Amino acid sequence: MRVAFVGKGGSGKTTLSSLFARHAARQGPVVAIDADINQHLGLALGAAETPPPLGGMLIDIKDYLRGDNPLIRDAASMVKTTPPGRGSRLVRLDDPFFPSCRVAGVSLMVTGPFGADDLGVACYHSKVGAVELYLNHLVDGPGEYVVVDMTAGADSFASGLFTRFDLTYLVAEPTRQGVSVYRQYRDYAADFDVRIAVVGNKVQSPDDEAFLRDEVGDDLIACFAHSPAVRAMEQGRPFGLADLEPANLRSLDTLLDRLDRQRKDWEKFGRQAAEFHRRNARAWANRATGQDLAAQIDPDFVYGPATVTTG
Numbered sequence: 001m002r003v004a005f006v007g008k009g010g011s012g013k014t015t016l017s018s019l020f021a022r023h024a025a026r027q028g029p030v031v032a033i034d035a036d037i038n039q040h041l042g043l044a045l046g047a048a049e050t051p052p053p054l055g056g057m058l059i060d061i062k063d064y065l066r067g068d069n070p071l072i073r074d075a076a077s078m079v080k081t082t083p084p085g086r087g088s089r090l091v092r093l094d095d096p097f098f099p100s101c102r103v104a105g106v107s108l109m110v111t112g113p114f115g116a117d118d119l120g121v122a123c124y125h126s127k128v129g130a131v132e133l134y135l136n137h138l139v140d141g142p143g144e145y146v147v148v149d150m151t152a153g154a155d156s157f158a159s160g161l162f163t164r165f166d167l168t169y170l171v172a173e174p175t176r177q178g179v180s181v182y183r184q185y186r187d188y189a190a191d192f193d194v195r196i197a198v199v200g201n202k203v204q205s206p207d208d209e210a211f212l213r214d215e216v217g218d219d220l221i222a223c224f225a226h227s228p229a230v231r232a233m234e235q236g237r238p239f240g241l242a243d244l245e246p247a248n249l250r251s252l253d254t255l256l257d258r259l260d261r262q263r264k265d266w267e268k269f270g271r272q273a274a275e276f277h278r279r280n281a282r283a284w285a286n287r288a289t290g291q292d293l294a295a296q297i298d299p300d301f302v303y304g305p306a307t308v309t310t311g
């Protein structure tokens with residue numbers, strides 16, 4: 001199951017992604033992916049080092065994933081939205097091709113840092129494109145988790161990436177600004193049939209919680225209070241989930257339980273993969289590659305666990 005953490009800058013996406021990843025790792029295998037412009041997830045997980053960035057190996061990733069799919073001529077014809085078809089290589093969570101490092105019981109992958117040159121231009125999206133390609137070719141099942149720490153604000157729906165999750169947690173502080181991203185995201189989400197749930201963070205009082213409840217209604221599924229244990233970790237103290245306050249731990253349980261109850265919809269996943277690819281092809285990719293990329297869509301390909309082959 002795949003979950004993304006989105007929200008306003010500074011709302012707590014990285015903190016809650018890291019706590020959630022640690023928590024889910026008690027249940028099953030977890031891949032945590034840092035897909036933010038500012039790469040902080042490793043730090044929040046306590047990693048001493050980070051793995052080689054996915055953003056730096058885009059061509060290799062494309063070559064690997066296209067396998068011997070006859071509809072994809074070469075790696076250069078493959079764009080971030082090119083969906084798998086018959087002959088493509090489908091991957092499991094722990095596919096060793098994708099570099100990761102083990103920390104806090106999870107496998108950490110990173111898109112890599114974004115230089116000043118990358119911001120606002122194609123590079124940023126192509127780095128995140130590595131994650132989109134991975135998720136498009138990933139066949140995951142219940143009890144295994146991919147947790148993605150996304151970039152702040154509306155940038156996260158600038159590509160098809162936001163439709164690649166079973167569930168999206170929108171982190172909101174109990175302030176007007178905090179819920180403004182929610183409104184924006186909710187409207188996009190509704191247009192694309194994306195499931196979102198709101199997670200309150202830095203909630204200090206029943207009034208804070210009531211404010212969020214008033215603003216977002218039943219989309220609010222859990223709240224986190226300011227955590228002295230998290231603060232202590234940021235000050236350099238060793239940290240494990242056992243140090244987390246009981247109420248915050250219960251909220252992690254709620255998030256995990258909600259994700260576990262989410263039904264996986266491979267049919268929708270496949271349909272949207274094709275839809276975003278067509279859109280992307282029309283918008284720029286046909287021009288960039290000099291090909292009709294819609295022809296890469298294999299109408300007879302069916303997503304799901306049965307399509308995984310090994311080797």
Ligand SMILES: Nc1ncnc2c1ncn2[C@@H]1O[C@H](COP(=O)(O)OP(=O)(O)OP(=O)(O)O)[C@@H](O)[C@H]1O
Pocket residue numbers: 007008009010011012013014015016036038040151152201202224225226227228230231234
């Ligand atoms: N529940 C919490 N308890 C204590 N500190 C918190 C909590 N949530 C977030 N913080 C702190 O607030 C700051 C911002 O959190 P975080 O980095 O997780 O936000 P973010 O949404 O990932 O920010 P960015 O948009 O910059 O990536 C960090 O210093 C973090 O430790």
Ligand SMILES: [Mg+2]
Pocket residue numbers: 013014015036038040149
């Ligand atoms: Mg962050």
